[in-house]
Amino acid sequence: MKCPRCSVPLPSENEPVCLVCGYQFGLSSRQDTSVEIEIESTPRKVEAALVTDTGDEDEPDSPFDKKPRGLRSVSPSPVFVGRADDLARLREELNRVNVNRRLSFVTVHGPAGIGKTRLLEEFGRQVAAEGQVHVLQGAPRGQQATPYSGIIDALARFFELDFADNDAETVCAKFEESLKRFLHGAQLTESAHLFTQFLGHELEGSPVLEPLLRVPSQIELRVFIALRRILGLMAEDKVLLLIMDAVDASEPETVNLINYLAAGLERLPVMILTGGRDNLFTRYPQWSSGEYATLRLRLPVLGSAEAEALLGHLLPSVEKIPKAVGNHVQEHMDRSPRAIEELARLLIESEVIDISGATWKFRLSMLATTELPYTLEGILRARIYLLPDGDHDILNRAATFGETFWQDGVVSLIRRSIYADDMKTDHDGPSLDSITRSGEFTVNLVAHSLERHVVRGFIEAVPVSQLPGERQFRFKYPPIWNIVYDSTKEQQKKIFHYQAAEWLQLHLLDPTPELLEEVGRHLELAGAPEKAALAYQKAADLARTVFLNDKAIRLYIQALSVQNPQQVSQRIQMWHDLGNVYETKGQFDRALSCYEKMLRLSWVMASRAKGGVAFNKMGRLYRQQGKLSLALEYLKRGLNLFEAAGDLRGVASSHDDLGTVLYALGDFDEAMRACGEALEIRRRLGDARSIAVVLTNIGFIEIDKGLFNEAASCFNEALAINRSLGDQSGVCRTLNSLGILHFHQGQLEEAVEDWQRGLAIAQNIGYGPLEAKLQNNLGEVLMRLGKHQESRKRLERAIELSMDMHEKRVEYDAKRNMGLVLQKLGQNDEAMDFAMEALALAKELDILEFKARAAITIAEILSSTAFSAGDPESAAHQMEETIGHFQQGIDLFKMLKLEREIAVSLKRYAEFLIEAGRDKEAHAALKESREILGRLGMKELEDVKKLLAAVEEPAKN
Numbered sequence: 001m002k003c004p005r006c007s008v009p010l011p012s013e014n015e016p017v018c019l020v021c022g023y024q025f026g027l028s029s030r031q032d033t034s035v036e037i038e039i040e041s042t043p044r045k046v047e048a049a050l051v052t053d054t055g056d057e058d059e060p061d062s063p064f065d066k067k068p069r070g071l072r073s074v075s076p077s078p079v080f081v082g083r084a085d086d087l088a089r090l091r092e093e094l095n096r097v098n099v100n101r102r103l104s105f106v107t108v109h110g111p112a113g114i115g116k117t118r119l120l121e122e123f124g125r126q127v128a129a130e131g132q133v134h135v136l137q138g139a140p141r142g143q144q145a146t147p148y149s150g151i152i153d154a155l156a157r158f159f160e161l162d163f164a165d166n167d168a169e170t171v172c173a174k175f176e177e178s179l180k181r182f183l184h185g186a187q188l189t190e191s192a193h194l195f196t197q198f199l200g201h202e203l204e205g206s207p208v209l210e211p212l213l214r215v216p217s218q219i220e221l222r223v224f225i226a227l228r229r230i231l232g233l234m235a236e237d238k239v240l241l242l243i244m245d246a247v248d249a250s251e252p253e254t255v256n257l258i259n260y261l262a263a264g265l266e267r268l269p270v271m272i273l274t275g276g277r278d279n280l281f282t283r284y285p286q287w288s289s290g291e292y293a294t295l296r297l298r299l300p301v302l303g304s305a306e307a308e309a310l311l312g313h314l315l316p317s318v319e320k321i322p323k324a325v326g327n328h329v330q331e332h333m334d335r336s337p338r339a340i341e342e343l344a345r346l347l348i349e350s351e352v353i354d355i356s357g358a359t360w361k362f363r364l365s366m367l368a369t370t371e372l373p374y375t376l377e378g379i380l381r382a383r384i385y386l387l388p389d390g391d392h393d394i395l396n397r398a399a400t401f402g403e404t405f406w407q408d409g410v411v412s413l414i415r416r417s418i419y420a421d422d423m424k425t426d427h428d429g430p431s432l433d434s435i436t437r438s439g440e441f442t443v444n445l446v447a448h449s450l451e452r453h454v455v456r457g458f459i460e461a462v463p464v465s466q467l468p469g470e471r472q473f474r475f476k477y478p479p480i481w482n483i484v485y486d487s488t489k490e491q492q493k494k495i496f497h498y499q500a501a502e503w504l505q506l507h508l509l510d511p512t513p514e515l516l517e518e519v520g521r522h523l524e525l526a527g528a529p530e531k532a533a534l535a536y537q538k539a540a541d542l543a544r545t546v547f548l549n550d551k552a553i554r555l556y557i558q559a560l561s562v563q564n565p566q567q568v569s570q571r572i573q574m575w576h577d578l579g580n581v582y583e584t585k586g587q588f589d590r591a592l593s594c595y596e597k598m599l600r601l602s603w604v605m606a607s608r609a610k611g612g613v614a615f616n617k618m619g620r621l622y623r624q625q626g627k628l629s630l631a632l633e634y635l636k637r638g639l640n641l642f643e644a645a646g647d648l649r650g651v652a653s654s655h656d657d658l659g660t661v662l663y664a665l666g667d668f669d670e671a672m673r674a675c676g677e678a679l680e681i682r683r684r685l686g687d688a689r690s691i692a693v694v695l696t697n698i699g700f701i702e703i704d705k706g707l708f709n710e711a712a713s714c715f716n717e718a719l720a721i722n723r724s725l726g727d728q729s730g731v732c733r734t735l736n737s738l739g740i741l742h743f744h745q746g747q748l749e750e751a752v753e754d755w756q757r758g759l760a761i762a763q764n765i766g767y768g769p770l771e772a773k774l775q776n777n778l779g780e781v782l783m784r785l786g787k788h789q790e791s792r793k794r795l796e797r798a799i800e801l802s803m804d805m806h807e808k809r810v811e812y813d814a815k816r817n818m819g820l821v822l823q824k825l826g827q828n829d830e831a832m833d834f835a836m837e838a839l840a841l842a843k844e845l846d847i848l849e850f851k852a853r854a855a856i857t858i859a860e861i862l863s864s865t866a867f868s869a870g871d872p873e874s875a876a877h878q879m880e881e882t883i884g885h886f887q888q889g890i891d892l893f894k895m896l897k898l899e900r901e902i903a904v905s906l907k908r909y910a911e912f913l914i915e916a917g918r919d920k921e922a923h924a925a926l927k928e929s930r931e932i933l934g935r936l937g938m939k940e941l942e943d944v945k946k947l948l949a950a951v952e953e954p955a956k957n
Helices: 084-100 116-130 149-158 168-179 185-198 209-213 216-237 252-264 304-314 323-332 337-349 364-368 376-385 389-401 407-418 420-425 432-438 441-456 478-486 490-506 513-525 529-545 549-562 568-584 588-604 608-624 628-645 648-664 668-685 688-704 708-725 728-744 748-765 768-784 788-804 808-824 828-845 848-863 872-896 899-915 919-936 941-956
Strands: 104-109 133-138 239-244 270-276 293-298 404-406 459-461 472-475
Touching (some): 084 104, 116 239, 116 270, 149 239, 149 252, 168 185, 185 209, 252 270, 252 549, 304 323, 304 337, 323 364, 337 376, 389 404, 389 407, 389 441, 389 472, 389 478, 407 420, 407 490, 441 459, 490 513, 513 529, 513 549, 529 549, 529 568, 549 568, 628 648, 648 688, 668 688, 688 708, 728 748, 728 768, 748 768, 768 788, 808 828, 808 848, 848 872, 848 899, 919 941
Parallel strands (some): 104 270, 104 293
């Protein structure tokens, strides 16, 4: 038995679908007019129209109607019907925002077709027309949402940017010009560059973006901060209304950004108005759960009279709505606006309404024999059932691509069906004569069919295609796509999905994570999991490069889930890359789990090099968590494997990491040895950037050993290397290191100069994390110089930046220093608050050194009032509390073998004991401090000697 469509022999007579062209046997008769009939998936003889030599006239048996019955567009109602109360509620909430000057987060939700989009559009239009509010309104560009698409759309609309403009310099210039109203100087440049990157344009040579491209964990956060900054400034100018529709279809990145903006704009007059289906709260359980005002507005169906009025507005040429139709709308059917609109279309397409004259009339005899559906889904099924066979077939193939599709993709699927027989005999396609005879007929046939579907309201054109040069469409409403796609038989879906994947792969001139993910999805649904895994992996890799970390995680997990477990080498690489993304996001436990799997598979494959990488990765994570013993153990294991594999870069990396851990443990000699080994290998390999990093690490070890000249030599060589490479961020980091050296040498003015030079670079290139660190360092040195008010301003900026960028280490140090500055200014209560916040951060980070420093800071603040406490009992209690914190900090420093910190803390402790009259204890502390300072050659030695002499003098007398 052969397929009547493509003449290919069938495997058996019982085969329900041709596996080549998708022809389906045993279709229900089209004579059945019941709207409840299940719509079958039917590639219905499109070839009858394709085999003709001319497209001027349809053949008698063509599956396409030349003039399909009832083909008439139905425009949305010009009158906004039935939502007066909801509009009033939104207006009331906007007024409340204006009066209270506080953010409100509003979510309009309900089932598909209830009118959410129209309500948001109408409210935004009314408010914008009044001119008293900044209105940013966006929606995902296409039903296939991409990360941040709604926010990008809102920005582009507000600043009048053209998505079709692919020139990054032009987009950046437009942004900069538009932002001048709110920003100036470095912040203006930074924001313009970041927003240009956010819109997906590559701005080459940007001093703002270049350093961030090497720190992927920062670029997303920097964009968030810049966006929050500009929206905050806009809200200070006027009340800000940010409207986001279809958030239930948004990707997690967009939802995270919306929540971030809500939290950051909480104290400003901002109304975030979102719309989505009810499943929004299931998909994102934490939606709108911040510490700000929230309102959830669920839209009801229209009232009976409103529903009938809406039908009248949709059919303005009808003289009178029959009572039977009015009763059906008012009493029986789903009264959502979309269902009523679709009913109007059904009445026209089923020819219940005669549209031949200027005045439309109901055919009452036909109406009497027609059963009108009750639900939106039922109406849509009935409309799809009425389609001509050819239009239905084309819609089927379009639905295979997803909710968005491309005209030529559909053309490709049809041609592969029609010419399947030719390609069986000649694998390289039909003859040139056949192609010449066909000409553009297939393209025109599909184009005309899609145009009719646009008129029907099933699909709509996408203004800017994801594939340059290709006409892109989308199903206008998800329920339409669901019905068409779900009706397609599974065997047929597999064929179409594979063909769609191949077509997409040929057209990915500029791949995006979303398009590569689509290729993977099609291959997975086509039953080709190994090819799907590769596509998902490529999509994840690309998502990482554009800093879409959450998306990369999902794609790697998807790739691993469909990948053939026997492809172990590919699996090792994916666990490595997934671990890297988790590490970037700070999800260390999940990263460790990935690296553990990588290690296990490396052992199976007897790959020492990959095993060494896994051990090193795990060792670094343990180091970041402060688990130094574990870090040391894992890094040593990694080093052994790299040495056995002869991997010099791995060996150098291991020595480098071991040096930092040994340094943290206070074993300076071993740390120096490890870093020296790393430096030697790096020099042999000629890796200049890595040489600069190792030199900086060695410099800090030299500082702790009191070898300041040697440290200066290392830092200056690193600075020269970074300058020769044009690495501004590297120059900035090295200037910070030189400032730290001068600070420890007591050369405070030189430290200020180094840090100010570094700060200028950090601000120029927008290197936020290092700017926070430099502001903190300047705050500390200015405190030492007695410039307390200036120090306070620097530290306030450091705290602001570090909190914005989640740099908890810098935040800890800045708050600790702020406590000391406020103590100098006599604001002891506020000083203690900052010191306790610093201690809480130290405990959260679980870093012993930080706990020790916080304890010493608290002791210093307590010591300033220990002798002015009211009653003797309170004074004694505060005295013991102060001593306890000093001793706790010193003990922790001793545990960590941080000799410089031990010596300095002992000096401060002794000063307090002398003031308390406890000279004997002070003498012991000073002697211990003198011994360490003398060994390290630190400047504080002279002060300690003077204090010691002052304590010993009374004893001699």
